[in-house]
Amino acid sequence: MFPPDILLPGPTPVPYTIEQAMLTPMSDHRGGAFQPIHDAVYEKLRTLFQLPADGAAAVVPSSGTGMLEAAVQNFFGPGDRVLAVVTGGFGERFAEAASAMGLAVDRLSTDWGQAFAVEAVLERCRTTSYRGILVTHNETSTGVTNPVEALADALGTEETRPLLIVDSISGVPSIPLSMAPGNIDVLIAASQKGFMCPPGLGILLANGRALAARPHQRQGRFYFDLAPYFERQLPYTPAVSLWYGLNQALDLLLAEGEQARLARHRLLAAMTRRFGEAAGFPPLVEERFASCTVTALGLPEGMTPQALRSALAARGLQIAGGMGPWAQRCIRIGHVGAVTPQALFGGLGILAQLAPHPEAGLLAAWEAWRQHERP
Numbered sequence: 250m251f252p253p254d255i256l257l258p259g260p261t262p263v264p265y266t267i268e269q270a271m272l273t274p275m276s277d278h279r280g281g282a283f284q285p286i287h288d289a290v291y292e293k294l295r296t297l298f299q300l301p302a303d304g305a306a307a308v309v310p311s312s313g314t315g316m317l318e319a320a321v322q323n324f325f326g327p328g329d330r331v332l333a334v335v336t337g338g339f340g341e342r343f344a345e346a347a348s349a350m351g352l353a354v355d356r357l358s359t360d361w362g363q364a365f366a367v368e369a370v371l372e373r374c375r376t377t378s379y380r381g382i383l384v385t386h387n388e389t390s391t392g393v394t395n396p397v398e399a400l401a402d403a404l405g406t407e408e409t410r411p412l413l414i415v416d417s418i419s420g421v422p423s424i425p426l427s428m429a430p431g432n433i434d435v436l437i438a439a440s441q442k443g444f445m446c447p448p449g450l451g452i453l454l455a456n457g458r459a460l461a462a463r464p465h466q467r468q469g470r471f472y473f474d475l476a477p478y479f480e481r482q483l484p485y486t487p488a489v490s491l492w493y494g495l496n497q498a499l500d501l502l503l504a505e506g507e508q509a510r511l512a513r514h515r516l517l518a519a520m521t522r523r524f525g526e527a528a529g530f531p532p533l534v535e536e537r538f539a540s541c542t543v544t545a546l547g548l549p550e551g552m553t554p555q556a557l558r559s560a561l562a563a564r565g566l567q568i569a570g571g572m573g574p575w576a577q578r579c580i581r582i583g584h585v586g587a588v589t590p591q592a593l594f595g596g597l598g599i600l601a602q603l604a605p606h607p608e609a610g611l612l613a614a615w616e617a618w619r620q621h622e623r624p
């Protein structure tokens with residue numbers, strides 16, 4: 250078990266067995282030692298996300314943003330009209346990536362701290378014909394989880410429905426999402442959050458419908474052309490050590506299981522929220538929209554995020570600040586990936602030293618933990 254020294258919404262703590270796997274000696278990535286790892290990672294990803302046989306995955310040396318860019322480059326062509334559903338800073342980034350790649354981007358924006366309403370998206374789709382809808386599953390800038398599965402359901406199964414492209418970089422696999430038929434079309438993730446690895450791998454899964462809808466011309470993409478990856482080729486040198494780590498991470502994820510993992514993250518969110526309410530760091534997001542991987546907490550009068558974060562860093566704890574319009578309003582506690590209730594409680598203990606009501610906060614977090622139902 251690791252000390253609670255980072256409670257960030259990425260990078261997240263790396264379990265010891267993953268660190269060890271990443272020390273595997275280098276070998277020819279086109280040779281006999283690496284091939285079984287390569288195949289195993291793709292098979293385990295398929296299992297983890299219930300990816301149908303006609304779907305495919307791509308694991309690419311990149312941060313998450315590279316995969317957002319790859320998604321718009323590979324599934325759309327210049328001039329294609331898409332709806333970008335923007336619920337915060339990362340939704341805005343996805344929209345910007347699409348504009349930069351020459352797509353015609355309409356935005357549907359909510360206030361910060363709100364989730365999108367499925368009906369509002371459907372309404373836009375009734376009046377305009379879109380090739381795709383870009384959504385953020387878990388908006389890390391605010392700590393809001395959006396109803397992407399409800400949206401997928403509501404869009405129906407007609408072949409003409411827009412492609413539903415989901416940035417779940419801070420969501421999956423801590424918050425499970427499925428690629429089962431009729432659900433989302435493209436799922437984007439990255440190694441440094443729920444996958445418990447260091448930064449450096451972008452992960453993208455696409456169903457058969459999305460693969461078939463790709464434009465044929467290759468103009469406008471080169472390094473991020475995902476076609477070879479979908480054929481399980483390695484066009485360029487892979488991040489070999491990270492692949493070993495990801496292979497081990499997938500074993501840990503499959504062993505814990507989806508229900509237990511979701512229950513653990515719900516507990517972590519409840520502990521953080523109850524702590525914040527009682528300690529004097531009021532949560533900024535309504536509970537019905539609240540993410541179970543990152544929580545934005547408001548600050549007591551007169552305290553700035555910068556001062557609080559520096560004081561915590563001096564005590565050995567790193568948390569995130571606010572972003573965009575919330576930069577001066579909040580801190581963000583990340584509880585994504587391998588974080589345990591024990592590690593979180595340790596971190597909250599440090600945060601309590603700077604809280605208006607330390608004892609009340611810790612007791613409330615403790616109560617949330619004690620009341621937790623086992624999955």
Ligand SMILES: Cc1ncc(COP(=O)(O)O)c(C=O)c1O
Pocket residue numbers: 258259312313314315339385387388389416417418419439
């Ligand atoms: C929802 C979301 N999208 C995109 C990104 C960008 O990922 P990266 O920083 O790996 O490029 C992040 C990173 O925090 C994120 O949380």
